[in-house]
Every structure is written in C-alpha cells, then in structure tokens.
Amino acid sequence: MLYGYLQRTLRLLPAGSALSLVHPDIPQARLHGGVALPCTDTEPDVPAEVFDISYWVTGIGPEAAGDCFDLVVGSWTRAGWPTRTDRDSAPRAGYTRTPDRFGLSIRENADGDVSLSGTTPPFAVGSPAGPPFPESIGHPLDTPEGADPDTSARRIV
Numbered sequence: 517m518l519y520g521y522l523q524r525t526l527r528l529l530p531a532g533s534a535l536s537l538v539h540p541d542i543p544q545a546r547l548h549g550g551v552a553l554p555c556t557d558t559e560p561d562v563p564a565e566v567f568d569i570s571y572w573v574t575g576i577g578p579e580a581a582g583d584c585f586d587l588v589v590g591s592w593t594r595a596g597w598p599t600r601t602d603r604d605s606a607p608r609a610g611y612t613r614t615p616d617r618f619g620l621s622i623r624e625n626a627d628g629d630v631s632l633s634g635t636t637p638p639f640a641v642g643s644p645a646g647p648p649f650p651e652s653i654g655h656p657l658d659t660p661e662g663a664d665p666d667t668s669a670r671r672i673v
Contacts, residue, residue: 517616517618517636518567518569518618518634518635518636519649519653521614521618521620521634522535522571522620522632522634522653523653523656525588525591525620525622525632526573526632526653526655526656527655527656527657528587528588528591529573529575529576529584529587529588529655530575530576530580530584530655531655531657531658532575532655532658533573533574533575533576533584533655534573534574534575534652534653534654534655534658535571535572535573535574535632535652535653536571536572536574536651536652536653537549537571537572537651537652538572538651538652539572539574539629540574541629542629545572547569547570547571547572547631548569548570549569549648549649549651550567550568550569550648550649551567551568551569552565552566552567552568552645553565553566553567553568555638557638562640563640563641564638564639564640564641565638565639565640565641565643566635566636566637566638566639567635567636567639567645568633568634568635568636569633569634569649570631570632570633570634571631571632571633571652571653572629572630572631573629573630573631573632574652575655576630577628578627578628578629579628581606581624581628581629581630582605582606582624582628584624584630585606585608585610585622585624585630588610588622588632589601589610589612589622592610592612592620597612597613597614597615598612598613599611599612600612606624606625606626606628607623607624607625607626608623608624609621609622609623609624610622610623616637617637617638618634618635618636618637619634619635620632620633620634620635621633621634
C-alpha cells in the first residue's frame, strides 16, 4: 500500500521524473532504504512500529521544484486528506495522512531539490516484512509496471 501511494504521487509529476534513494547530482546524500521505527502513539502496553522511507524526486530541475511541490500538496488537499505545510517558499515541507493512516510528506530545499517520504500505519513489533523497497521507482508512464497503479505486492504490514 505504501508503495502504491508513492507511485500515485509520482504519477502527478511530469513523465521522466522518478524516485531514487540516490540523488544524481549529490550522490553523497544517499537516503536509507527504509527503516522500522518505534511508534509512540499507540496503546501503552502494545508495542508497535512504523516503516518509513524517503526518496529523492529526480528528473525535475530546480526551476520546476516549486510547481511540483504545489501540485502534490494540492492533490492531497483535493483528495480531502488533512494536509499542512510549514511555509510558502523554499525550504518548505508538506504533510498529509491518508484515510487508512499512511503518512506522506514532500520537502523542497533551498537548492530546488525535492524529496518524498512515506510512513505506514502502526503495526505490531515483529510483524513479517514485505519485500524490500526498490532503489528507484520509475514514473508510471515510463515503466512497464506503471500499467498497474496498485502494486500491492510491495506491502509492509
């Protein structure tokens, strides 16, 4: 499900854009391949975790970063998801929570780089993990897997 939300968001962006753990212009800024983190907003006697992953948005130039940010945040708002942003100009971040409790965030830094992150709803500690998330996710219009927007085979929880 989280993979599907990332892909759904990527679908809003221009063809040729992608999500990648490695930024092509700053390879030393590699993002982690996802991590399970303790969740503190659940029942006190029921330990839970969430899975969190972040990707760089590649294939868009700094001149398009602001428009892409606004497009994504606007789509979340139009979907009726509770959405907030922290500022009107870069660096800025936008956050939302889907009806099924997945969290998404988008960040635009002062250099025009954009990243997209996703977090699962809480799940029981020790739950079986799904397959690892890929190093990169191509734009659905640029990849064969784009024909199926619900790639639910990549599930955590």
